[in-house]
Amino acid sequence: MQPGRSTARPSGLLVLPSAFFERSADEVARDLLGKVLVRRIGGARHSFAVTETEAYLGPHDLACHSARGRTRRTEVMFGPPGTLYIYLAYGLHLMLNVVTGPEGCAAAVLIRGAGSASGPGRLGRALALAPVLNGKAATPETGLWFEERGFLARRITAAPRIGVGYAGPKWSRRKLRFILRS
DNA sequence: GCAGTGATCATA
DNA sequence: ATGATCACTGCC
Secondary structure, eight states: OOOTTTTTGGGGTOHHHHHHHSSSHHHHHHHHOEEEEEEEEETTEEEEEEEEEEEOOOSSSSSSGGOOOSTTTTTGGGOTTTTTTEEEEETTTTEEEEESTTTTTEEEEEEEEEEEESHHHHHHTTTOGGGTTTTOSSSSTEEEEEEEEEEOEEEEEEEEEESSSHHHHHHHSSSOOEEEEE
């Protein structure tokens, strides 16, 4: 490596801080596209470029889990921005979400796809998600975090969210799902 | 198109 | 204690 090059910049400078997540969920969901999701498993480090996300806006959003109030499961959604919200769907798939907005907003972004993993359940498996990560901060210390690198998200498609028909037409039709088109 | 899967939550 | 409900996937 040549002197003066900054290829070996400390990765701490690339880590998305909690301030990144302290904005509305739809804004964060868009901005997360093209960012890098990093997972440390043992000594190994795996990187995945985020390709698909969904925004859940908070208690007023009837598709959002927090719309059912503060329960054991939704408790972490009321925590600070950048908190991981991980839950088991349909008995076998662990979903990865990040809490957004100022603390107490109970909004979150669901990561639906990253790297070659398409679909939240498959992504959970690719990341070796564990329930113990629920409520932890998205930081290197936790072993699961986001980095700035990645590439510029050029073409973003917005579409209705998946599997939220129970929320009624108003909230299920709203285009809060974001897909990176290459 | 639909079965499998089990935590979670409301109801009692 | 019991039953309905799922922010899904994989196989038909």
